[in-house]
Amino acid sequence: MTAWQRLQRLPRAELRAEQDHLLRRYVREYLYPFSPYYRALFDHSGVRPEQIRTVDDLRRLPLTKKQDLLPTDADPQRFKQFILQPDAASLKASWPLAKKLPLLWQKWTQGTEAVKRRLRDEFAPCFMTFTTGRSAEPVPFFYSAHDIHNLHDTGARLVDVMALDPEYRIANVFPYAPHLAFWQVFFAGQAAGMMALSTGGGKVMGSSGDLRAITRLRADALIGVPGYVYHLLRRAVADGLDLSSIRCVVLGAERVPSGMKDKIVQLLEATGAHDVRVFGTYGFTEARMAFAECPTKGNEYTGYHLYPDLAIFEVVNPQTGEVLPDGESGELVFTPLRARASTVFRYRTGDLVRGGLQYEPCPHCGRTVPRISSDLTRESSLKDLQLLKVKGTLVNLEDCAMLLGSMPEVEEWQIELRKKDDDPLEVDEMIVHLAVRPECGEDAAAERVQELFKSRLEISPNQIEFLGLEPMLRKIGMETEMKEKRFVDARPKV
Numbered sequence: 001m002t003a004w005q006r007l008q009r010l011p012r013a014e015l016r017a018e019q020d021h022l023l024r025r026y027v028r029e030y031l032y033p034f035s036p037y038y039r040a041l042f043d044h045s046g047v048r049p050e051q052i053r054t055v056d057d058l059r060r061l062p063l064t065k066k067q068d069l070l071p072t073d074a075d076p077q078r079f080k081q082f083i084l085q086p087d088a089a090s091l092k093a094s095w096p097l098a099k100k101l102p103l104l105w106q107k108w109t110q111g112t113e114a115v116k117r118r119l120r121d122e123f124a125p126c127f128m129t130f131t132t133g134r135s136a137e138p139v140p141f142f143y144s145a146h147d148i149h150n151l152h153d154t155g156a157r158l159v160d161v162m163a164l165d166p167e168y169r170i171a172n173v174f175p176y177a178p179h180l181a182f183w184q185v186f187f188a189g190q191a192a193g194m195m196a197l198s199t200g201g202g203k204v205m206g207s208s209g210d211l212r213a214i215t216r217l218r219a220d221a222l223i224g225v226p227g228y229v230y231h232l233l234r235r236a237v238a239d240g241l242d243l244s245s246i247r248c249v250v251l252g253a254e255r256v257p258s259g260m261k262d263k264i265v266q267l268l269e270a271t272g273a274h275d276v277r278v279f280g281t282y283g284f285t286e287a288r289m290a291f292a293e294c295p296t297k298g299n300e301y302t303g304y305h306l307y308p309d310l311a312i313f314e315v316v317n318p319q320t321g322e323v324l325p326d327g328e329s330g331e332l333v334f335t336p337l338r339a340r341a342s343t344v345f346r347y348r349t350g351d352l353v354r355g356g357l358q359y360e361p362c363p364h365c366g367r368t369v370p371r372i373s374s375d376l377t378r379e380s381s382l383k384d385l386q387l388l389k390v391k392g393t394l395v396n397l398e399d400c401a402m403l404l405g406s407m408p409e410v411e412e413w414q415i416e417l418r419k420k421d422d423d424p425l426e427v428d429e430m431i432v433h434l435a436v437r438p439e440c441g442e443d444a445a446a447e448r449v450q451e452l453f454k455s456r457l458e459i460s461p462n463q464i465e466f467l468g469l470e471p472m473l474r475k476i477g478m479e480t481e482m483k484e485k486r487f488v489d490a491r492p493k494v
């Protein structure tokens with residue numbers, strides 16, 4: 001039985017006790033002795049590693065912010081501070097005898113080289129992905145062979161949570177990139193022994209190439225970014241293709257708007273695919289793992305099922321950083337329990353979760369692992385564009401994205417920010433560009449957008465402009481950009 005099989009139905013108290021144990025060990029034997037950044041942080045905060053005994057003790061330590069990872073003038077390679085870097089002396093001083101004995105034994109029986117190789121496998125970076133901020137400098141995150149093994153493991157867990165059949169043939173249309181989403185799918189396929197075709201997405205093969213590959217493969221599972229998967233299926237319907245082999249769609253790298261699953265199911269119906277499961281997933285570069293929803297007949301948003309033996313999540317007040325009681329909305333904070341190479345600790349994800357973590361067993365699959373509500377705002381994806389202030393109201397651009405992505409009449413959209421009359425000193429203006437379904441009237445759609453923006457977001461776009469589907473696809477760079485251009489800041493730089 002794997003650790004995951006044993007763990008996923010344990011009572012909450014047992015899961016917590018296991019986390020306490022893993023956390024103690026991780027802090028004493030890995031984080032404090034080998035992480036230059038965290039060793040300094042512990043010392044500076046006056047916290048001894050022995051004082052971190054339970055999950056509740058985490059709050060003794062300050063949170064780590066995204067900015068802490070960014071290069072500074074004094075330290076242009078700041079990311080290195082976060083890599084675990086053991087040496088002979090620190091290993092000797094920090095590891096208990098029970099951990100050192102097997103190494104000594106190996107040294108006697110197989111020689112020093114064998115021990116070196118073993119430590120290299122555990123600690124030496126051999127793979128990397130990047131964070132994907134729009135304007136901020138990308139931050140590299142390294143993996144050792146040990147971490148790649150974890151990526152296999154979480155891949156197998158994703159397949160298990162979504163109840164995918166290992167016989168499934170997978171079409172992975174995430175863009176070829178040093179980003180977690182693509183590689184998590186790649187390693188999940190390897191771990192589960194699934195036949196996976198990674199096309200590289202629209203920028204590499206184009207939607208027609210992708211569709212040809214999917215139909216030839218007779219893929220059972222389609223995996224990619226929501227906007228691109230939707231685009232692909234729309235094209236399949238327009239071309240009258242048969243996608244009846246598809247049984248499930250897995251969406252990742254972005255939040256899934258509430259109406260998006262229904263829109264995808266409808267398109268698939270039109271291509272002959274029935275009773276399809278659509279899943280949302282959640283992951284981020286710094287976690288080096290992803291989490292998924294479990295299947296339900298109605299494709300409900302069942303929450304992301306966590307792995308308590310691999311990571312601890314806390315929910316904190318985004319203003320004060322204080323840990324919030326169960327059930328309260330706040331920002332997710334991530335602490336890994338088995339990470340090597342690049343390691344963050346008590347890391348502020350910038351993602352806001354409504355209703356906090358859910359600890360009651362999942363009503364759908366019965367697993368007892370905590371779940372993150374699917375109602376997640378990825379504030380981090382907006383940080384670079386900032387919240388827009390319109391007539392004194394702060395507007396969360398991602399809420400706009402969720403609203404437009406959910407509207408059945410909207411095919412594609414883009415939000416543009418301008419200054420009135422292009423004058424830097426004038427007020428901001430918001431223009432919503434829309435391509436609507438042919439059967440929907442433009443006036444009715446414009447009215448509906450105005451009404452929804454006003455009632456849900458308390459703002460009114462200054463203008464709504466319409467465009468045909470093809471020019472709109474070009475405008476957002478659907479098959480030419482790595483990421484669709486949904487927000488354009490055309491305000492003159494002051």
Ligand SMILES: [Zn+2]
Pocket residue numbers: 293294302305362363364365366367
């Ligand atoms: Zn479940």
